[in-house]
Amino acid sequence: MDIIIVGSGRVGRTIADHxxxxxxxxTVIDEDAHALEKLSDTQNIMTIEGNGATLGTLREANVxxxxxxxxxxxxxxLNLYTCLIAKNAGVKRTIARVRNPLYTKDLPFVKDDxxxxxxxxxxxxxxxxxxRMLKFPGxxxxxxxxxxxIDMIKIKVEEKSPLTNKKVxxxxxxxxxxVRFCFVExxxxxxxxxxxxxxxxxxxxxxxxxxxxxxxxxxSLGIVSNRGRSVLLLGGSKIAFYLAKDLSDAGISxxxxxxxxxxxxxxxxxxDDVLIINGDAMDQDLLLSEGIEHVDAIVTLMxxxxxxxxxxxxxxxxxxxxxxxxxxxxxxxxxxxENLPLxxxxxxxxxxxxxxxxxVRAMHNSRDSEFETVHPIADGKxxxxxxxxxxxxxxxxxxxSGLDLKEGLQIxxxxxxxxxxxxxxxxxxxxxxxxxxITKHKGLTDLEDILR
Amino acid sequence: MNIRLISYILGWVLVIEGLCMQLSTIVGLIYGExxxxxxLIIGIISAILGATLVIKKPKNPTMHLKDGFASTTLSWIVxxxxxxxxxxxxKSIPSFIDAFFETVSGFTTTGATILTDIEALDxxxxxxxxxxxxxxxxGVVVFLLAIIPKLGGNQSINLMKAESTGPAVGKSxxxxxxxxxxxxxxxxxxxxxxxxxxxxxxxxVFDALTTAFSxxxxxxxxxxxxxxxxxxxxxxxxVVAVFMMLFGVNFYVYILILTGKIKQILKLEExxxxxxxxxxxxxxxxxxLLSYYDTFKEAIHQSFFYVTSIQSSTGYAIxxxxxxxxxxxALILILTCVGASAGSTGxxxxxxxxxxxxxxxxxxxxxxxxxxNIYTVKSEGKKVTHEVARNVxxxxxxxxxxxxxxxxxISFNGFDFTTNFTSVLATINNTGPGFSMVGSAGNYSExxxxxxxxxxxxxxxxxxxxxxxxxxxIPSAWKKN
Numbered sequence: 001m002d003i004i005i006v007g008s009g010r011v012g013r014t015i016a017d018h019x020x021x022x023x024x025x026x027t028v029i030d031e032d033a034h035a036l037e038k039l040s041d042t043q044n045i046m047t048i049e050g051n052g053a054t055l056g057t058l059r060e061a062n063v064x065x066x067x068x069x070x071x072x073x074x075x076x077x078l079n080l081y082t083c084l085i086a087k088n089a090g091v092k093r094t095i096a097r098v099r100n101p102l103y104t105k106d107l108p109f110v111k112d113d114x115x116x117x118x119x120x121x122x123x124x125x126x127x128x129x130x131x132r133m134l135k136f137p138g139x140x141x142x143x144x145x146x147x148x149x150i151d152m153i154k155i156k157v158e159e160k161s162p163l164t165n166k167k168v169x170x171x172x173x174x175x176x177x178x179v180r181f182c183f184v185e186x187x188x189x190x191x192x193x194x195x196x197x198x199x200x201x202x203x204x205x206x207x208x209x210x211x212x213x214x215x216x217x218x219x220s221l222g223i224v225s226n227r228g229r230s231v232l233l234l235g236g237s238k239i240a241f242y243l244a245k246d247l248s249d250a251g252i253s254x255x256x257x258x259x260x261x262x263x264x265x266x267x268x269x270x271x272d273d274v275l276i277i278n279g280d281a282m283d284q285d286l287l288l289s290e291g292i293e294h295v296d297a298i299v300t301l302m303x304x305x306x307x308x309x310x311x312x313x314x315x316x317x318x319x320x321x322x323x324x325x326x327x328x329x330x331x332x333x334x335x336x337x338e339n340l341p342l343x344x345x346x347x348x349x350x351x352x353x354x355x356x357x358x359x360v361r362a363m364h365n366s367r368d369s370e371f372e373t374v375h376p377i378a379d380g381k382x383x384x385x386x387x388x389x390x391x392x393x394x395x396x397x398x399x400x401s402g403l404d405l406k407e408g409l410q411i412x413x414x415x416x417x418x419x420x421x422x423x424x425x426x427x428x429x430x431x432x433x434x435x436x437x438i439t440k441h442k443g444l445t446d447l448e449d450i451l452r
Numbered sequence: 453m454n455i456r457l458i459s460y461i462l463g464w465v466l467v468i469e470g471l472c473m474q475l476s477t478i479v480g481l482i483y484g485e486x487x488x489x490x491x492l493i494i495g496i497i498s499a500i501l502g503a504t505l506v507i508k509k510p511k512n513p514t515m516h517l518k519d520g521f522a523s524t525t526l527s528w529i530v531x532x533x534x535x536x537x538x539x540x541x542x543k544s545i546p547s548f549i550d551a552f553f554e555t556v557s558g559f560t561t562t563g564a565t566i567l568t569d570i571e572a573l574d575x576x577x578x579x580x581x582x583x584x585x586x587x588x589x590x591g592v593v594v595f596l597l598a599i600i601p602k603l604g605g606n607q608s609i610n611l612m613k614a615e616s617t618g619p620a621v622g623k624s625x626x627x628x629x630x631x632x633x634x635x636x637x638x639x640x641x642x643x644x645x646x647x648x649x650x651x652x653x654x655x656x657v658f659d660a661l662t663t664a665f666s667x668x669x670x671x672x673x674x675x676x677x678x679x680x681x682x683x684x685x686x687x688x689x690x691v692v693a694v695f696m697m698l699f700g701v702n703f704y705v706y707i708l709i710l711t712g713k714i715k716q717i718l719k720l721e722e723x724x725x726x727x728x729x730x731x732x733x734x735x736x737x738x739x740x741l742l743s744y745y746d747t748f749k750e751a752i753h754q755s756f757f758y759v760t761s762i763q764s765s766t767g768y769a770i771x772x773x774x775x776x777x778x779x780x781x782a783l784i785l786i787l788t789c790v791g792a793s794a795g796s797t798g799x800x801x802x803x804x805x806x807x808x809x810x811x812x813x814x815x816x817x818x819x820x821x822x823x824x825n826i827y828t829v830k831s832e833g834k835k836v837t838h839e840v841a842r843n844v845x846x847x848x849x850x851x852x853x854x855x856x857x858x859x860x861x862i863s864f865n866g867f868d869f870t871t872n873f874t875s876v877l878a879t880i881n882n883t884g885p886g887f888s889m890v891g892s893a894g895n896y897s898e899x900x901x902x903x904x905x906x907x908x909x910x911x912x913x914x915x916x917x918x919x920x921x922x923x924x925x926i927p928s929a930w931k932k933n
Binding site: 265269272286289 | 827830
C-alpha cells in the first residue's frame with residue numbers, strides 16, 4: 001500500500017519503520033529537514049520537506065493515489081486538519097493522532113464529518129493497558145480476540161505456581177478444558193510449546209481462555225485477581241491522567257507525585273478523589289513519607305527512561321511486594337533492562353504503533369476479508385493472528401493432523417458460533433469459524449499461509 | 453462613587469414602591485378600610501419624587517462594583533423608610549422605629565414582628581407587610597433590572613451581585629435583563645402555583661395571597677397571631693412547608709428544569725446537600741419529639757414544617773417550639789445559621805458557603821498529612837477560585853464578628869442569653885423566630901429602641917450578605933479617587 005505519514009516524531013518513525021519492513025511504500029512529510037534526513041538515511045522510504053496540511057505538499061506526495069494518510073504531528077488540531085485536507089484531496093483513508101482528553105471525548109461526535117477512519121490517542125491506549133495490568137496484578141499482558149470473547153493472557157510463572165515443572169499436557173488437564181498454552185518466553189528465547197514441554201519457574205507463558213473464565217482461572221493459578229487497592233504514580237503525564245481517572249473510577253486509591261506545580265494544579269482540577277503531591281519523585285524522603293513502602297503498585301511515568309528506571313529500582317528495593325510498572329520510551333536499548341529486577345515495562349510509542357499497525361494490516365487484508373486482528377507477542381518476535389473463514393479454501397474440512405503446517409506455528413483455538421474449541425488433531429476448520437494462530441512467521445495475511 | 457447614577461436608581465426604587473403601594477390601596481378599597489388613603493397619598497408622593505430623579509438619565513452610566521453595592525444598600529434603606537410611613541401615619545404602628553423595624557423585617561424577608569396583636573391591623577396594612585416579603589425576596593433591584601432597559605449599562609451585573617445570594621453570583625444567560633426577567637417569572641410562577649394550591653385547600657383569596665407572598669420571599673409574616681397554626685389543616689400546612697423548601701432551592705435548578713437539562717440537576721452538590729439536610733433534620737427532630745407528641749405522624753408533621761420553615765429562613769410556625777427538647781432546639785439553631793441555598797430567596801449563611809468551607813478544611817488537613825499536596829476545591833464541579841475561597845472565609849469572619857458585637861449590644865436589655873443570642877441569629881439570618889422571648893410564639897416588641905436599630909442593621913446585613921452594607925459605612929468608599 002502507499003502510505004503517507006505526516007510528522008516524523010517518535011510515533012511517526014516507529015510506524016514508518018514497521019510498515020516499511022512489511023513492504024509498504026512510505027512517504028514521510030515533515031518540516032524538519034534534519035529529522036527527515038536521519039530517517040531517509042536509515043530507512044528505504046521517501047521524505048518530503050514541507051507542511052503536511054497544505055495541498056501542494058500533499059500533491060507532491062501523490063496523495064490522490066494513496067491508500068492511507070497517518071497524521072502524527074505534535075498538535076491535535078493540525079492532525080485533524082491535515083486529515084480533512086488529505087481526504088478531500090483523494091486519499092482513501094486517514095488516521096489522526098488526537099491526544100487532548102477533551103477532544104478525545106468528543107471525537108465520535110464529529111468523526112464522520114471529518115471523514116476520519118481512525119483516531120488514536122497513544123496515552124489513552126497505554127492507560128487502558130496499564131489499568132488492565134493493575135486490575136490483575138501478576139498478569140503481564142492481555143489481548144482480546146473474537147470480539148472480546150476470548151482473552152490471551154500472559155503471566156509470569158512463580159516458584160510456587162501449580163504450573164512449575166509440569167508438562168503442558170498435565171497443566172492443561174489440571175485446568176480442565178478451555179485453556180490453551182500457546183507461547184513461552186524463557187531467557188529471551190521464544191517457544192511454541194507442545195504437550196511435552198515442561199514449564200519452569202520464571203517463564204513468561206501466554207495462554208488463551210474464554211474471557212468469562214479468565215478471572216477464575218487466574219485465581220486457580222494462584223494469581224490474586226483482587227485489585228491493587230492503592231497505586232502510586234510517579235510523574236503526572238497524560239498517561240498518568242488517564243490512568244488515575246480509570247483507577248479511581250474503579251475504586252482504587254491513587255496518588256500522583258509530580259514536580260511541576262502548574263501540572264499538579266491542572267491535574268487536581270480535572271481529577272476528583274486523586275491525591276496530587278507536588279514534589280520530586282526522585283526524593284527518597286518524600287517517597288517514604290507518601291508511603292511508597294506500603295502501596296500495592298507503583299507506576300513510573302516520568303519524562304526520561306533514566307528517572308523511571310532509577311525510581312522503579314528504588315521502589316522495588318523498599319517495597320518488593322508491590323507491582324512496579326516502568327515506562328520505557330527508548331526502544332533501542334531496551335535489551336539492557338531485561339535483566340534488571342523489574343516486573344513490567346511498557347513503551348507507549350510501541351503501543352500506539354502496534355495499534356496503528358493492527359489497523360493497517362487489517363485494512364491491507366480486507367480484500368480477502370479473512371484477516372481480523374493481529375497481536376504481537378514478546379516484543380514482536382511472534383504474533384497471534386485471528387482469521388475469519390468466509391469461504392471454503394485449502395484448509396477447511398480437513399482434520400488438523402492432516403494439514404502440513406509450517407514450523408513454529410500453532411492453531412491455538414477455533415471459535416465456532418461463540419464456543420471456544422481447543423483443537424485436537426481430529427478437529428477441522430469450517431466456514432464461519434474464526435481461528436487464532438500463533439506464529440513466529442511474519443507477514444501471514446491469509447489462512448492458507450499457515451501451510452508449508 | 454457615581455452619586456448621580458445611585459440617585460437615578462433610588463429614583464426608580466421610589467417609583468416602583470409608590471406603584472406597589474397602590475396594590476394596598478386597592479385592598480383597602482375592597483375591604484372598605486379608610487386607611488387606604490395613606491397608601492394612596494404616600495405612594496403618589498413617593499412615585500412623583502422618584503420620577504423627578506429618573507426623568508434625566510445620568511451622563512455617566514458606568515457602574516462599578518462599589519456603586520452597585522452602594523446603590524443596592526441605599527435602595528433597601530430608602531425602601532424601608534418609605535415603606536414604614538403608611539404603617540406609622542395610620543397609627544397602625546404608632547412608634548416610627550417600630551414601623552421601620554417591621555418594614556425592614558418585611559423587605560429583608562426576616563418576618564420578625566413587634567406586633568403583639570397582628571389581627572388588629574387593617575387588611576391593607578397586613579397586605580403591605582406580606583407584599584414587602586414578595587418584593588424583597590427576589591429583590592427590588594433585580595426587578596428594576598428586569599423591567600428597565602440598559603440599567604447600569606454593561607456593568608449591570610454589579611447591581612445583581614449586591615442583591616443576589618450566594619458566594620459567586622453569575623448569570624446563565626448573555627443578557628442580564630432577560631435573566632432577571634426569567635428569575636422573576638419563575639418566582640411569580642411558583643408563587644402562583646402555591647396560591648392556587650392554597651385556594652384548593654379552602655383558604656380565602658386574601659389569606660392565600662398573603663401566605664403565597666410570604667412563602668415566596670421566605671419571609672414569615674402571617675396575617676394571624678397563631679401564624680400558620682391558625683389553619684388547622686394538614687394539607688395547607690404541608691403545602692406551605694413544601695413551598696418553603698422549594699423557595700430555598702437555587703433558582704438555577706428551575707432554569708435547568710425549564711430548559712430540560714434534568715441530567716445536570718443530578719450533579720448539583722448544593723441542592724442535594726440542602727435537601728439531604730432537610731430530610732436528615734426532619735427525621736432527627738421527629739424522633740426527638742416522639743415523647744412530646746402523641747403520634748409519630750404528628751411529630752413528623754411538626755418537625756418537617758419547622759425544619760423547612762427555619763432552613764429556608766421563612767420562620768412560619770404551627771406550634772410554640774419553646775418547650776421542645778434541647779436537641780431539637782440545638783439542631784434548629786444550626787439550621788438557622790446554615791440557611792438556604794445560594795441563588796434562592798432564602799437567608800442564612802448559605803449551604804454552598806458551608807460546602808466550600810468544609811472543603812477548605814479538608815484541604816488544610818490534607819496539607820498537614822501531605823505537606824506538598826495540591827488540592828483544588830471545587831463547587832458544582834467547577835474550580836473555586838482563590839478569590840471566592842477568600843471571600844467565603846472573610847464572610848465567615850465578618851458574620852461571626854457581627855454576631856458577637858450585636859449579641860453584646862442586645863444584652864443591654866437585660867434579657868436572658870437565649871433571647872439575646874437567638875434573636876441576633878434570627879435577624880442576621882433573616883429567619884425571624886429564635887427561642888425564649890423571641891420564640892415561634894413570641895415577638896420583638898419588648899426590646900429597646902436601640903436594640904431595634906441594631907436588629908434592623910442585622911436584618912439588612914443578612915439580606916444583602918454583609919459586604920454591601922458594611923461598605924457604605926467605610927468613608928473611603930465614597931471618595932472620588
